[in-house]
Amino acid sequence: MHKALLVALLSLASTTALGSAGHGSDNSPLDTSQPIDRTITLEAGDMWFTPDKLExxxxxxxxxxxxxxxxxxxxxxxxxxxxxxxxxAMMREMASSNGHDMSASHHHDNGQDSPASMPSVTVLPGETATLVWTAPEDIEALEFACNIPGHYKAGMNGDLQIKG
Structure with a gap:
């Protein structure tokens, strides 16, 4: 009985550790190696971001x-x-197959070309997370969003203009 309990606890602990690597709520990813030019504070409520436009x-x-x-x-x-x-689409598919944990690692990078290379962070209710990102030189318009199923469609997105 004790062996089975120990195996179950270790399995749960390793799943949690692996699942939080890319979409952490523990203030990750935060790259402290690069100097920060600006800090932008956003509020994520249920189905909205404030502000909803950034430049x-x-x-x-x-x-x-x-x-x-x-x-x-x-x-x-x-x-x-x-x-x-x-x-x-990927998030909808993951949610519908075996109750995938939305905080699991499925993307984490600074590119813009695919879902797997978009900078992102997950924020649990009542918590604060940080993300450090450098705006590209060659893209004028991007967007920020919450892509958990139903959230984007309900209005949880905003414009991000690259101007200067």
């Missing part, structure tokens, strides 16, 4: 601080509209 200069490194004041888990993802749509 960032090309090449500017921004530290986003996102506080979830709602009752639901949210994510903050930066990407172009096509990649965001692909990411939403």
């Amino acid at each position: 960032i200069a090309p090449g500017q490194t921004v530290k986003f601080t996102i506080t979830n004041t709602g009752k639901l888990e949210h994510e903050f993802v930066i990407g172009n509209p096509k990649a965001q749509a692909e990411h939403r």
Whole structure:
């Protein structure tokens, strides 16, 4: 009996550790190696972000601080509209198959070309998370969004203009 309990506890602990690698709510990913040019504070409520429009200069490194004041888990993802749509489809598929944990690692990078390479962070209710990101030089318009099923469609997205 004790062996079975120990195996179950170790399995649960390793699943939790592996599941939080890319969509952490523990203030990750936070790259402290690059100087921060600007800090932007956002509030994630249930089905909205405030502010819902951002303007960032090309090449500017921004530290986003996102506080979830709602009752639901949210994510903050930066990407172009096509990649965001692909990411939403992936999230719907994961949610419908075996009750996939939305906080699991499924993307984490600084590129903009695919859902797997979009900078992102998950924010649990009542918590704050940070994400450091450098605005690209060659893209004018991106968007930030929560792609947990139903959240984007309910209005949880915003414009991110690269101007300067």
